[in-house]
Amino acid sequence: MNASEEKLVSRLQDPESRNVAFRELLELYQERLYWQCRNIVKNHEDADDVLQNTFIKIFRNIDKFKGESQLFSWMYRIATNEAITFLNNRAKKQQVSSEELQQQIIDNLQNDVFFEGDEIQLKLQKAIATLPEKQQQVFNMKYFQELKYKEISDILGTSEGALKASYHHATKKIEDFLKQT
Amino acid sequence: MKKKGLPYKNKSGFKVSDGYFEDFEARMMSRVTGDKQHFGDNPFKVPNDYFEQLSDRVFEKLETPPKEGKIISLFNRKTWSYVASVAAVAAILFSAVLFNNNTELGFEDLNITAVENYLLETLDTDNPNETNYAPYEITASANPNIDKEALLEYLNENIEEPALLLNED
Numbered sequence: 001m002n003a004s005e006e007k008l009v010s011r012l013q014d015p016e017s018r019n020v021a022f023r024e025l026l027e028l029y030q031e032r033l034y035w036q037c038r039n040i041v042k043n044h045e046d047a048d049d050v051l052q053n054t055f056i057k058i059f060r061n062i063d064k065f066k067g068e069s070q071l072f073s074w075m076y077r078i079a080t081n082e083a084i085t086f087l088n089n090r091a092k093k094q095q096v097s098s099e100e101l102q103q104q105i106i107d108n109l110q111n112d113v114f115f116e117g118d119e120i121q122l123k124l125q126k127a128i129a130t131l132p133e134k135q136q137q138v139f140n141m142k143y144f145q146e147l148k149y150k151e152i153s154d155i156l157g158t159s160e161g162a163l164k165a166s167y168h169h170a171t172k173k174i175e176d177f178l179k180q181t
Numbered sequence: 182m183k184k185k186g187l188p189y190k191n192k193s194g195f196k197v198s199d200g201y202f203e204d205f206e207a208r209m210m211s212r213v214t215g216d217k218q219h220f221g222d223n224p225f226k227v228p229n230d231y232f233e234q235l236s237d238r239v240f241e242k243l244e245t246p247p248k249e250g251k252i253i254s255l256f257n258r259k260t261w262s263y264v265a266s267v268a269a270v271a272a273i274l275f276s277a278v279l280f281n282n283n284t285e286l287g288f289e290d291l292n293i294t295a296v297e298n299y300l301l302e303t304l305d306t307d308n309p310n311e312t313n314y315a316p317y318e319i320t321a322s323a324n325p326n327i328d329k330e331a332l333l334e335y336l337n338e339n340i341e342e343p344a345l346l347l348n349e350d
Contacts, residue, residue: 019240026236034232038225048231055239117224124220144223161200174220 039140040083073154
């Protein structure tokens with residue numbers, strides 16, 4: 001952790017300064033964590049729910065953060081897990097598989113007021129949905145959020161080499177999908 | 182093993198870094214095709230002022246205490262009493278079926294001692310001279326001077342099928 005991050009963490013862990021420090025944390029990371037959630041759940045309202053739950057979890061568990069990883073990696077992991085759990089719970093509730101649920105979500109994008117993609121971008125979302133879960137995460141973080149491989153490695157706990165290979169395979173599969181459809 | 186004609190060992194002594202070959206293909210492909218394939222910008226949009234209002238909404242949610250789920254105690258006394266009663270009745274019925282092979286009640290099933298003791302306590306035994314017990318064969322008797330008619334009367338009032346006890350067809 002760098003010095004400024006360490007300082008922020010110690011203020012977050014101090015009950016007297018926690019609330020003020022937490023507002024700063026929200027300002028710093030809300031957009032990045034929002035897009036992390038949005039790229040997984042696709043829908044804005046769902047992303048909003050997941051994001052709020054993520055920040056609440058961060059606030060309530062900040063004392064357990066030991067500083068063994070970067071603060072942002074820890075928060076991204078929470079956001080990713082919250083988003084995936086959200087989707088799994090919804091699939092269970094609707095008694096459908098995760099793949100079927102993803103298909104439903106993608107089908108609904110056409111009528112989503114907060115989706116302004118053209119036909120190609122809709123096809124891209126369909127293509128991403130065909131990838132294995134981890135490849136989807138790598139692709140979304142690298143392509144849409146432009147995170148460095150080092151940052152993705154810290155978040156997912158996968159080596160940079162494996163991530164590069166995973167991203168390369170993901171783009172190859174997406175290209176093939178777009179050519180076929 | 183030496184190669185033919187050469188004085189050197191076949192091992193070069195060169196090494197590669199860990200993971201070198203793991204991402205080699207990916208590195209080569211990105212150099213050949215360009216650093217980033219372009220599939221278009223992010224098509225997802227966000228409502229106006231969403232991020233400006235987010236902090237307040239998160240704090241609002243933090244101040245709302247979490248809803249506690251209904252706690253259903255596993256050790257409810259009433260429930261356990263009910264379960265224990267049902268289990269006891271089931272055990273009695275089960276043992277009665279399992280251990281009692283006779284489907285018909287006969288006089289031999291009657292606990293003679295229990296009846297006699299009860300009769301001793303409740304019947305009038307002031308007529309000690311009555312000794313004729315036929316046709317009732319009481320094999321064990323604490324008091325042979327029990328009045329037969331009183332006994333019959335008692336049995337008639339308290340036993341559902343007196344005919345069974347009388348060993349009549």
